[in-house]
Amino acid sequence: MQPTPPRSEQELFQRSLALAGHSLAELAAQAGVSLPDNLKREKGWVGQLLEWHLGATAGSKPEQDFPELGIELKTLPIDESGRPLETTFVCVAPLLGIAGQRWEECSVRNKLSRVLWIPVEASRTLPLGQRRVASPFLWSPSQQEEALLRQDWEELMEQIALGHIEQISARQGQVLQLRPKAANGRALTSAIGRQGQVIQTRPRGFYLKTGFTHALLRHHFLLG
DNA sequence: GGTTGATCATTC
DNA sequence: GAATGATCAACC
Numbered sequence: 001m002q003p004t005p006p007r008s009e010q011e012l013f014q015r016s017l018a019l020a021g022h023s024l025a026e027l028a029a030q031a032g033v034s035l036p037d038n039l040k041r042e043k044g045w046v047g048q049l050l051e052w053h054l055g056a057t058a059g060s061k062p063e064q065d066f067p068e069l070g071i072e073l074k075t076l077p078i079d080e081s082g083r084p085l086e087t088t089f090v091c092v093a094p095l096l097g098i099a100g101q102r103w104e105e106c107s108v109r110n111k112l113s114r115v116l117w118i119p120v121e122a123s124r125t126l127p128l129g130q131r132r133v134a135s136p137f138l139w140s141p142s143q144q145e146e147a148l149l150r151q152d153w154e155e156l157m158e159q160i161a162l163g164h165i166e167q168i169s170a171r172q173g174q175v176l177q178l179r180p181k182a183a184n185g186r187a188l189t190s191a192i193g194r195q196g197q198v199i200q201t202r203p204r205g206f207y208l209k210t211g212f213t214h215a216l217l218r219h220h221f222l223l224g
Numbered sequence: 225g226g227t228t229g230a231t232c233a234t235t236c
Numbered sequence: 237g238a239a240t241g242a243t244c245a246a247c248c
Contacts, residue, residue: 041232044241048234051241061235061240077243087227089242122243170228177228182237185230189237202229203238210226 002031003055009069009114009138015054016118016136024120025129027053035129046120047075050133064111071138072115076213077122078134082221084214085122087207092181095191095204098161103150106157108176108206112149115139119217137220145175145212152176153206163192165201175212181205 006012019027024046028035031052036042056065056073065073077085091107103109119134141149152173159168170179182203193199 039232039243042241043232043243044234046243047241063240065240075242086243092239179227180229180231183231183233187237 002052005055005057006066006069009071012054012066012069012071012116013136013138016050016116019050019053019118019133020135022133023129024049024131024133027133028129038128046077046122046131047073050075050118050120070114072111074115074117076117076119076217078119078217079123080121082119082134082217084210084217087177087179087210088213089181090176090206090208093156093160093178093204093206095160095165095189095201096198098157101157101161103153106153108149108153109146112141117213117216117220135221139216139220148175148212156206161192163194163196165191165204166194168204173209175209177207177209178204179207 003015006015025035027049031049033049033052036045039045051065051073054073057067064071074088076088079085091111094101094107116136116138118136121131121134123131152175156168156173156176156178159165168178170177172178180202185202187203188200189203190198191201
């Protein structure tokens with residue numbers, strides 16, 4: 001049976017510490033789920049497995065994983081050297097009704113205000129069941145980190161508001177990037193076009209670049 | 225080898 | 237379609 005929701009940040013963190021060092025095969029067995037052959041068709045499997053173990057309310061609710069604690073859970077796939085293997089999805093980017101949007105109340109800032117990062121071994125050469133959970137850590141952005149995020153966010157949002165979304169490259173941004181986020185390439189949503197008209201475009205999401213999450217890992221494990 | 229755009233499952 | 241959880245894999 002699934003653990004009850006944690007009642008405090010400390011309790012949540014203690015539970016996540018208890019997962020460290022365990023393999024995904026062990027954790028799957030405890031949860032009573034079978035290991036997929038690969039993640040090709042179940043890309044969120046690891047994240048959902050850890051949610052189960054930590055007592056997160058499952059589902060696709062548009063809120064933090066632990067709303068009563070104000071904490072977002074993020075698994076971070078790492079290689080054998082402890083480097084992130086993937087960018088980290090933050091949230092969908094709003095494309096309409098964004099005039100006057102302020103960093104202070106945007107979803108990027110809200111999502112990242114408090115994050116429980118759980119690194120997980122994810123080298124493709126390592127069979128899924130043998131991958132282990134690494135040491136988790138709680139994080140809130142430093143002033144410097146927030147300044148970087150804010151700068152990228154404001155730049156990207158201004159371009160979106162000005163109708164320049166199709167000119168935005170994923171290369172843009174020091175720490176935050178904008179990329180498609182959808183079921184497939186045919187999914188469409190409304191956005192602002194070059195002449196200010198409403199156009200249809202692929203939904204976009206904000207992602208943390210690996211350089212940023214790598215720095216978080218370094219700071220945590222080197223400087224601690 | 226790293227990045228960018230595409231994609232998968234599920235729920236509502 | 238939009239939200240949750242992300243990784244895949246073609247391409248530069």
